[in-house]
Amino acid sequence: MFLSLARIIKFGFQDVWRNFWLSLATIMILVLTLFSVDLLLALRIIGQAAVDNLKNRVDVSIYLKQGVPEDKILNLKARLANLNNVQEVNYISQSAALESFQRRHQSDPEILQALQELDQNPLAPTLTVKPKDPDHYEELIEELDQIEDPIIESRNFQDNKKLLDKINYITDKINDVAIIISSIFLLIMILVMFNSVRLAIYSHRQEIVIMKLVGASNAFIKAPFLFSSLIYTLVGVVLTAVIFYAFLTVLQPYLDTFFFGYNIDLITYFNSHWLQIIGLQFAGAAMVNLLASYIAVGKYSKI
Amino acid sequence: MIRFINASKFYPPQTKALDNLSLHIYPGEFVSIVGQSGSGKTTIVKCLIGEEKLDEGRVIVGDWDITHISNREIPYLRRQIGVIFQDFKLLPKKTLAENVAFALQVCGKSPKKIKAIVPSVMKIVGLTEQMNRYPNEVSGGEQQRAAIARALVYQPKILVADEPTGNLDSINAEEIVNLLLKINDLGTTVILVTHNREIVNNLNRRVISISDGRLVNDQARGKYII
Ligand SMILES: Nc1ncnc2c1ncn2[C@@H]1O[C@H](COP(=O)(O)OP(=O)(O)OP(=O)(O)O)[C@@H](O)[C@H]1O
Ligand SMILES: [Mg+2]
Numbered sequence: 001m002f003l004s005l006a007r008i009i010k011f012g013f014q015d016v017w018r019n020f021w022l023s024l025a026t027i028m029i030l031v032l033t034l035f036s037v038d039l040l041l042a043l044r045i046i047g048q049a050a051v052d053n054l055k056n057r058v059d060v061s062i063y064l065k066q067g068v069p070e071d072k073i074l075n076l077k078a079r080l081a082n083l084n085n086v087q088e089v090n091y092i093s094q095s096a097a098l099e100s101f102q103r104r105h106q107s108d109p110e111i112l113q114a115l116q117e118l119d120q121n122p123l124a125p126t127l128t129v130k131p132k133d134p135d136h137y138e139e140l141i142e143e144l145d146q147i148e149d150p151i152i153e154s155r156n157f158q159d160n161k162k163l164l165d166k167i168n169y170i171t172d173k174i175n176d177v178a179i180i181i182s183s184i185f186l187l188i189m190i191l192v193m194f195n196s197v198r199l200a201i202y203s204h205r206q207e208i209v210i211m212k213l214v215g216a217s218n219a220f221i222k223a224p225f226l227f228s229s230l231i232y233t234l235v236g237v238v239l240t241a242v243i244f245y246a247f248l249t250v251l252q253p254y255l256d257t258f259f260f261g262y263n264i265d266l267i268t269y270f271n272s273h274w275l276q277i278i279g280l281q282f283a284g285a286a287m288v289n290l291l292a293s294y295i296a297v298g299k300y301s302k303i
Numbered sequence: 304m305i306r307f308i309n310a311s312k313f314y315p316p317q318t319k320a321l322d323n324l325s326l327h328i329y330p331g332e333f334v335s336i337v338g339q340s341g342s343g344k345t346t347i348v349k350c351l352i353g354e355e356k357l358d359e360g361r362v363i364v365g366d367w368d369i370t371h372i373s374n375r376e377i378p379y380l381r382r383q384i385g386v387i388f389q390d391f392k393l394l395p396k397k398t399l400a401e402n403v404a405f406a407l408q409v410c411g412k413s414p415k416k417i418k419a420i421v422p423s424v425m426k427i428v429g430l431t432e433q434m435n436r437y438p439n440e441v442s443g444g445e446q447q448r449a450a451i452a453r454a455l456v457y458q459p460k461i462l463v464a465d466e467p468t469g470n471l472d473s474i475n476a477e478e479i480v481n482l483l484l485k486i487n488d489l490g491t492t493v494i495l496v497t498h499n500r501e502i503v504n505n506l507n508r509r510v511i512s513i514s515d516g517r518l519v520n521d522q523a524r525g526k527y528i529i
Contacts, residue, residue: 214456
């Protein structure tokens with residue numbers, strides 16, 4: 001039993017080696033397929049991170065008059081917090097607003113300079129209102145419009161919502177395209193795998209005839225071809241992981257610049273999930289490839 | 304040992320390769336099967352090793368009815384019947400010894416057993432000196448002897464030779480037939496399918512003549528009469 005297993009493994013490797021170029025082509029297609037799947041995953045992560053980030057930023061600022069007593073502000077804050085569509089209300093006092101303004105413009109000495117030349121704090125105290133659900137943004141605005149209070153200076157319904165919708169739309173579209181591309185590669189992968197097993201069988205037909213003649217079991221005849229498809233899968237998955245990791249390393253700085261402040265760290269994500277990613281890919285690809293080879297073996301090894 | 308009972312085999316669309324054929328071969332016999340091309344000789348061999356199935360009738364080997372043998376059982380049958388062909392079916396990239404060893408490897412025999420069996424069968428067929436050569440480095444007769452050695456590794460009770468001398472000159476052919484006789488002397492039932500009138504007539508053994516899938520003659524000390 002053990003002996004047969006060792007021989008199956010040996011014959012499996014021989015298959016791969018003997019049809020070197022074919023094996024290479026098979027593995028390349030595998031890598032392309034898996035890479036496109038990886039890319040799809042990365043796009044999802046980026047899209048999700050961007051959307052989540054924006055969702056957090058969809059809020060309404062209500063600017064208050066300067067010098068309003070604190071208790072009136074807290075009173076308004078409580079009223080706002082009671083509204084249906086409000087998740088939370090944050091009070092940013094005048095000095096806190098100034099601090100955060102200074103922090104944001106740290107690297108801009110001209111602005112800081114100008115600020116200093118004013119002898120009083122020009123910023124208004126602010127209440128920022130966060131919606132419970134960004135998708136119900138319009139309703140929140142309606143509610144807020146109905147609130148009247150003399151201490152309110154102005155309202156800023158800055159429309160992050162439109163941006164959010166746009167990003168949602170784009171990520172959905174990218175997702176669709178990526179799924180289509182991945183499916184096409186998957187289909188090619190199945191065909192290529194099927195074909196390389198078929199060719200491997202063809203190039204071993206003499207051996208197969210003899211094996212059948214001298215009474216080798218059918219399982220023993222078929223197993224090496226299935227095993228070699230497992231070899232392809234393993235090599236393909238590992239190679240993809242390596243290439244994709246290199247790709248991410250190159251990509252990450254661009255991501256950091258492009259999505260500044262969004263904190264999209266694909267490398268960290270892959271570092272902490274690599275076992276799952278590789279494992280799932282291997283399991284999935286192995287299943288598809290084994291199925292393709294099993295059908296090919298069943299069909300063509302009846303020489 | 305081997306019985307065909309009212310055996311018929313059709314090939315679509317309308318070839319009747321075997322037509323109600325009955326024959327009985329006894330243990331230890333040396334039987335020649337002769338007949339014109341297309342008369343159904345190879346079909347008999349194929350039905351005997353489970354490569355083709357009869358449409359009617361039965362085939363029995365020993366006390367095993369193999370008429371409807373399943374694919375899973377065929378390997379066991381094949382290890383009990385050695386077969387050789389006109390084209391020797393040796394692997395060109397393996398030496399003669401490796402070719403013989405291959406038959407043992409693919410059935411899960413241990414290297415130790417293989418080391419013991421290969422030289423012994425090589426000795427029976429007289430290839431001890433040539434066994435590390437490749438098929439293209441030896442004569443056709445020697446290749447056929449290597450094929451016979453491979454057929455013998457499981458010590459089969461039956462050896463079937465389908466035109467084993469078809470590709471050989473008369474001297475080599477005679478050597479092969481002598482080898483088959485020797486194997487028969489060692490107790491193996493031998494079935495020789497052949498066209499070669501001279502060989503059959505010199506053998507002076509049982510001859511079964513087939514024509515159009517039917518048995519037309521069966522003589523204990525026969526001649527090639529068709
Ligand atoms: N796979 C097949 N499909 C259809 N017809 C076949 C097949 N194999 C053999 N036949 C036909 O069956 C008949 C018997 O063939 P078989 O091979 O048994 O003849 P044979 O006696 O061995 O001939 P030869 O002496 O030329 O080897 C022939 O008419 C042949 O054409
Ligand atoms: Mg024939």
